[in-house]
């Protein structure tokens with residue numbers, strides 16, 4: 139691993155001021171915040187990330203889970219994934235988030251991984267992690283070997299001719315269905331970004347993954363008040379039952395009255411280049427009977443624009459079934 143300077147900023151303002159000197163907050167950043175380190179240190183060992191400065195944010199006061207005045211929830215950036223998953227309010231009102239977090243990684247990793255770090259985890263595309271290979275996301279303009287190579291685990295939604303990497307997060311999928319907002323402190327002050335806008339599609343710039351700019355420190359995430367009477371499920375389908383990323387996953391938050399769906403929020407994981415909210419699936423459900431045939435139609439609507447690669451066409455049917463089954467589980471639970 140290359141050498142770097144390790145800094146412990148006194149407060150969030152000092153962390154922002156130091157990181158604002160970086161050239162970019164995207165791939166190739168020369169200054170990085172480090173939280174749990176479970177993504178960043180891995181990538182530094184592989185020389186995929188080579189920051190000259192690491193700013194340890196673990197002592198900053200960003201580790202609380204608190205109720206908001208409007209009845210929602212505020213989750214600090216350094217709240218550990220395990221603490222969030224086991225928090226009583228999250229288990230009661232935002233069960234889909236607790237389930238998504240507990241489906242990820244292992245207990246040891248969840249004890250280290252943080253809310254902000256999870257939002258910013260990088261793709262598991264094998265070419266991205268191998269500096270002997272070209273990769274547009276790691277080194278812009280070098281090409282995308284995954285398109286003609288190994289792409290079984292990669293995306294079928296939101297891809298471009300420059301990158302087909304899937305976003306690996308489970309937490310973000312649940313947060314997309316819960317309509318979370320990401321709060322950032324930057325050199326010009328604070329701002330709030332809806333999670334649907336936070337991650338970028340690869341387009342012709344796959345090295346740009348989020349809206350973050352140099353100096354931007356994620357301080358917390360807020361969730362709106364829970365929908366009264368909503369049913370929630372996170373279903374993750376993968377090659378083995380634990381310690382594995384999703385091939386396809388679905389987060390559903392659904393409300394039913396008189397046998398009809400009155401509200402539905404559906405997001406998918408494992409299949410998109412970003413955590414994938416599906417307005418198509420939601421529109422296919424609202425106002426319809428809550429039955430198996432309509433659940434299947436929602437799954438089909440979610441994957442209508444999917445584009446298979448040579449090795450991942452199976453994900454399209456898998457994701458349809460995942461949405462269908464998650465809706466069945468939510469409505470029969």
Ligand SMILES: Cc1cc2nc3c(=O)[nH]c(=O)nc-3n(C[C@H](O)[C@H](O)[C@H](O)COP(=O)(O)OP(=O)(O)OC[C@H]3O[C@@H](n4cnc5c(N)ncnc54)[C@H](O)[C@@H]3O)c2cc1C
Pocket residue numbers: 170171172173174175176177178179180195215216241242243244247250251252253254255256257258259306307308309354355356357381382383384
């Ligand atoms: C073996 C393994 C298996 C895994 N399996 C899964 C899985 O099944 N599902 C899943 O969802 N995840 C999985 N993960 C990923 C894991 O969830 C992430 O590594 C973790 O959430 C990252 O959090 P962290 O705090 O360790 O981030 P770090 O590694 O500390 O940071 C990650 C990135 O976020 C940036 N960052 C951190 N905090 C802030 C902040 N406050 N503001 C701005 N930038 C910040 C860092 O600079 C860095 O770029 C797995 C990881 C491993 C190693």
Ligand code: SF4
Pocket residue numbers: 261263264265266272273274275276281282283284285292300301302303344
């Ligand atoms: S899919 Fe994206 S991350 Fe993977 S090799 Fe292609 S450009 Fe790189």
